[in-house]
Structures are given as C-alpha cells and as structure tokens.
Amino acid sequence: MAQEDPTLRQRVRRSALFWLAVAAAFYFGFIALTLIRGSR
Amino acid sequence: MMIRARLASLALALAAACGPTAHAASGWHLLNMTPGVTEMSRTIYELHMLIFWVCVAIAVLVFGVMIYSLVKFRKSKGAVADVTLVHNTQVELVWTVIPVAILVAMAVPAARTLVAIEDTSKTELTIKVTGFQWGWEYDYLDDGVTYFSHLDHASNAARQLDSTIDPNTVDNYLLNVDHPLVVPVGTKVRLLITGADVIHSWWVPAFGVKKDAIPGFVNEAWFKVDTDKPGLYRGQCAELCGRDHGFMPIVVDVRTKADYETWVKAEAAAQKQAAAPADAAAPAAPSAP
Amino acid sequence: MADHALDAAHDHDSHDHKPHGWRRWVYATNHKDIGTMYLVFACTMFFIGGAMAMVIRLELFKPGMQFVDPQLFNSMTTMHALVMIFGAVMPAWTGLANWMIPMQVGAPDMALPRLNNFSFWILPFAFTLLLSSLFVPGGAPAGGWTMYPPLVLQNGASFPMLIFSIHMMGASSILGAINVVVTIMNMRAPGMTLLRMPLFVWTWLITAYLLIAVMPVLAGAVTMLLTDHFFGTTFFTAAGGGDPVMFQHIFWFFGHPEVYILILPAFGIVSEVIPTFSRKPLFGYEAMVYAVASIAFLSFIVWAHHMFTVGMPLAAQLFFMLSTMLIAIPTGVKVFNWTATMWKGSLSFEPPMLFALAFLFLFTIGGFSGLMLAIVPADYQYQDTYFVVAHFHYVLVPGAVFGIMAGVYYWLPKWTGHMYNVRLANWHFWLSTIFVNVLFFPQHFLGLAGMPRRIPDYAVQFTDWNMVSSIGAFGFGLSQLLFPLLIWQCVRSGAKVGNRAWEGAHGLEWELPSPPPYHSWTEAPSDALIARGASH
Structure with a gap:
C-alpha cells in the first residue's frame, strides 16, 4: 500500500506543515495588519 | 395555555388573511x-x-434553452445522447x-x-444625525436646534410582548415618531451621520438615502426633495443595533420653504428660552408637526 | 504528527476488520466512518438551525410581538446563521469530501486519518459550547452572525463562548481543509492527472485553498474582538484610535470567500450529476475548472460589496462594484456549460437530477439578484433589507443545500449498497422545491417595499407577504423530515444495487462495489479504469 512508501510519507508531512504555516501566516498577518493600521 | 391562546390568535389571523374581508390596507400590491x-x-x-x-x-433566454432541453432531449421520448458534443x-x-x-x-x-x-457640494442646510440605542438625535448645526426622535407612544405600547392592542389599529404602526426631522422642499440638505454607541443606519427609501451611523466617524449624505412633494416620509434603522433595532423609525416632515422657516425660527427661540438658566430643567421639545 | 496518522491507516491495512461499538466512532480514522459522522452531525445541526428559523418565521407571521422577546429574536437570527453555516453546510461538505475524495482519486483513505478524527471531534464540542450560550445570563449572542463591533461587545456571558466556539470551528475547518489538499496533491492514483479529476474533487481542492486562507482571518478578527473586550485593546474602538469599520473589512475578507466555500462543492456535484443523467460528458470540462478557479480568485477582491453603505471613497466603491460584476462572467460560463451538457443529451429525472435541476434554475435566480446588488446606487436601497435575505437564501438553500441533497441522493446507493425509496425522494424534492419558493420569493417583494432585515416586528403593510413566507417556511421545514426517514429506510433495507448504481455514471467510485470496501483503493486502480472514469 502507498503509505509504506517513505517518500510519500515525507511529502505528506511536508505539505501538511506547509499549509499549516500558510494558515498561521494569515492569522498573524491580519492581526499585524490591523495593528500597523491602528498605530498610524 | 398562553401558547395555545397565541396559536389560536394566529389561526384567526390566517383565516382573516385568506378571507375576503382582509384588513383594509392590503399589502399584496407591494411588489417593487x-x-x-x-x-x-x-x-x-x-x-x-x-x-x-x-x-x-x-x-427568458437561459431558462428558455434549459426548458427546451428538458422537453426535447428526454430519454423517455427516445432521445439519444450525442456524446461527441463536449466542446465548442x-x-x-x-x-x-x-x-x-x-x-x-x-x-x-x-x-x-x-x-x-x-x-456633496453646494448644500444649503446641514443637519447632524446621531443614531443611538434606540432613536435618533437631530442637530441643526446652523440654527441652534437640537432634539431627539423616538418611536411614538401608540406603537410602543402596541409592540410590547403581551399587549392586547391590534397593530392594525395603530396609526403607522412602528413607522411613527414623537418628533420627526423637519426639512424644507427644494433644498439640498446635507446630513452628517454618526453613531453614539453602536452602528446604526439612517434609511429613508423615498429619498434613496441609506448611510451607516458609525461611532467615532462622520458620514455624509444628501437629498433634495421635489418642490411639489411636501409631506411625511418614513424609514427605519437599517443596521442591526441591538434589542430594539426594529423600533427606531425615521420620519421626515418635508415642508414648504416658508413653513420650514417659520418652524425653525420658533423652534430656535423656544430652545434658547428653555436653555436659559431660569428653567434649565425644561426639556427641549419641538412644536408638534 | 503525520507519521502517526499514516500508521493509523496502516494498522487496518487490507483486512476489512473494523473496530466495533463506540470505539469505531470515537477512535475513527477511516474516511467513510468520519464522513458518516460529519454527515450525521450536519443533518442534526440542519434541524436545530431549522427549528430556530421556525421560531423566526412564527414571530414574523403577523405584526405585533407574540412569542419571543426582541432580544431572543436577535439571538435566533444570529444562532440560525452560525448553526446553518458552520454546523450544517460546511460539515456536510467535509463529510461528502471524506466519503468521496479518496474513492474518486483512487486512494485507500485520506492522507492524515488521525488529523481527520481530530477535526471532526472538535465540532461537537464547539457547538455544545455555542448552543449552551442560549442558557447563560444575558442569552445567546444576538449581534448578528457578522459580529460587528461595538454591538457584539454588548453580549453578556455568551461573548467569550461565541469567540471560543468560532475559534474551534475555524481550527476544525482549517485542519479538514489541509487534509483535503494533502490528500488530493499526494494520494492520487498514478495516472489520475489533475485534469482527469472529477469536478467535485476540483471544486473541493479550490474550496480547501480558500478555507486555509480565510478561516485564520476570521480567527484573527474574533481574537481581536476578544482582546478588545477583556484586555483593553482598541482594535475596533474609535475612542481608543481603532476603527469599527476595519472589523467589517477583515470580516468580509473572510466572509466573501466563505460564501464560495459554501457553494463551490455544490458546483462540483451538479457538474457530476447533470452529465450522469444526461448520459453525456460534461460540456467544457477545462472551462469549468478555470471558471471555478477564477471565481475563487475574484472572491478575494470583492469583499467590500457587503458594506457599500459604510461610507467608502468613491474609487473604492467603483472598484468593488466592477470586480463584483466580473464574477457574473465565470458564473455565467458555468450555467451555460451545464445547459450545454443537457443539450442533445438523453435526459432522465431521478432524484439527484431533480435536485440538480432545481439548483440550476433557482441558483441562477440568486445570481440575478446578486448582479442587481452589485449596482452600488441600487444597493443603497437593497442593503440590509429582505431583498438581501431573499438573495442569499436563494443561493444557500436551493443552491448549497440542494447541492448537498443532490450529492446524497446521488451517492447514497453507493454508500449503503441499497436503492432508496425513489417515490419518497420525489415527494421530498417537489415539496422542498415548491415551499422553498413560497418561503423566499415573497421576501424579494418585502425588501423592495422597504422592510429591513433582522427586525422582530414590522409595519402592517408587510403582513400579507410575511404570512406567505411563513407558510412556506413551515411547509419547507416539515418536508425536510422526509429526508432522515428516507435515509434510515435506505440504510436498513432497499433493493441491492450494482457497482454502477446509475446507468450513466462515470468515475472511479462507480468501479468499486456498493457498498465499497472499508479501505477504498488498497490497490491503485489501473490506468484503464481511470480513463474510463474520466470520460471527458
């Protein structure tokens, strides 16, 4: 089965972490954006 | 018990709506x-x-083609699919x-x-409008006239949860206020709109004006009523603003220029007198429209 | 995390042993079990949210206050929206994604099974928290699902419950979306190229990207509300240098893509159902994919059309009007392609097709009112009236909800191995379609005649159409009870169906037995099977 393939495992892990990072960037990005706008 | 009584009254209302003797001012024609x-x-x-x-x-065009396809290309009528038609x-x-x-x-x-x-250039009269929970404050910046506008007493009594008053018997139910905004015809009136507590929205459909009243910000809007159209025009708050959002109507009393001048002068004098130290406690109230 | 998740799938590899009793569900890592739980959860929330709608329509049946206090009425409109959007429609889509994506791309399961378990099990807790706010002092959130400050800050004890439940729903959606993206990008069978994927998989891939981008934005916005309320920040308070309108910009930056999150998977389902029952491949497959992608892109640059009355600069209003009008073009392409798919087809009208057709007509009506709302000067008159309520219910009920119904009626025989009672399904369809129009069409009239939305009581001239709308609501609500009844019957009994439950169905899911094995494609499907499925 496909999951036994270690390269697939690594690809799955990398892409999950990548998209999690994207989500975190949007979260903190928008808070930062509001802060910057407010302190102007 | 209470619920059953209410359901019974609903059933009666339904019967009344369906029967030929529906209430006098029917709303079926209100379509546009x-x-x-x-x-x-x-x-x-x-x-x-x-x-x-x-x-x-x-x-008509798109639904026409769809309906034509639904009728013409039915399997039950022996239609055979043209599987090559996938791109053009x-x-x-x-x-x-x-x-x-x-x-x-x-x-x-x-x-x-x-x-x-x-x-918003070339305006002739500026009024500051402040929305609050739940009513409006009107401030005639150049004339020293300020007052509050609330839902009128008759509507307010009828709209209580257990009131026994039939809304159909109330004059302009939920669309009437104690002190309307008074403006002249044929004048470009500028409104400076703001909010005192939460966001409200000042809307009078007959003027085509809807603008949010936002605390800390001042929005501008304007209207100019036709010279031959004095009268009362009604609207409501259009932004959810808490418990009584549905109960803060707007009424604009549009008068001829002469009538308006008379009103604003009398009003300014009355408010000046009311503000005099002797009777500072007296509330500022405009004359009845 | 990924290692463990993969191990979990591996443990059950290739033998059809499933855990029994409560462990099967609480420790579920199987995409079908999790999909089923999502769908059952969504159905439950659909009825809870529906009950709230019934309260709203009961109070609005005639003028005067009869049943609820205005504050409770506001709680009902607020909670109805939150429950329907985050509790019914979004989990239903995730449930369908769980069931179908592995089967459709030739994978044994989702890529991250334990994450999948986690993202589902967040939801019951989130909604228990949200719904229990009905019983705290001050009542449930009543500031509208849009949570505009400063009003939302006036909520009592329910305020932090609202914020935390939104955070939990957001986390659940983000994790679910990551799982979908990772599955589609890594678990496709060899030969299942991107442009061979079924439209449902495509629309879900794009939906998942939208979710990853905007759910964190919502989470950020409500976090700032939380700190404004409890920690003395003034992000959205003008007195402290903040800006209440900034919240609206951030909220709708989330909110507009959100409405496409609710509708894009329905586009995918309709794009599979119409070809099946037209016995003809989808017209313009690639154009459909590009149209969905353009709609998703445009959804990021139109947000301020929800707030034309806040007083934006002229240039901003013009920009948002034009960008909004542009959405009509890819949406039009989709509607025309569906119509062209039926053209010279061989049509039959089984329940999934009926729901897809109702979607096609009624969603288009919602599209027209959407186009009208884009015209800024006219929008000044429509904004915050029942016209808007009619518009978004047309795209969400006969749009998104009928899309879900079409999907369930399409794949239910595959899931259970049984054909459902078609007569009952036809009844469900006709009652739903008639009543949904009785319910929402008169709301166009009410809005144009000047009735604002979110009011518990109204002027007497609005009585007649409100009564019609309420009767439609009661009829629609009652007809939905047929749906769980029909599903229950189908699960318990019903004629056995073959692999290909529908004559014209194409796609990998129809190459598996009905019901499919516990682990969908333990052996990757052959190229021939993939080619036969991807008939476009």
Missing part, C-alpha cells in the same frame, strides 16, 4: 421599489428597473464576450449615478 420623491431616488429606481429587465431578458470554442467565446458587453453597459450608468451621489 417605489420611485421616491427626489431626482436621485428616481435615478436609482430607473437603474434598478434597468438591471431588473436585463436580468429578466437573460432569464466559438459558442464558449460568445457566451463569455456577450456578458462582458452587458456588464459594461450596466456599469456606465451605475458609475455615473454613483459619482452624482457622492457630490
């Missing part, structure tokens, strides 16, 4: 926007009708380009109207 009493509200109405008819035309660049180009053309044709008059709406 009304043109209103300002040049701008009529322009908006025409824009609304234009986009409406464009949509109707597209609908020409047709696809046509149904992309034609909508673009329609949209451009719509965008031009819409943009032109919007530019005119945003032009």
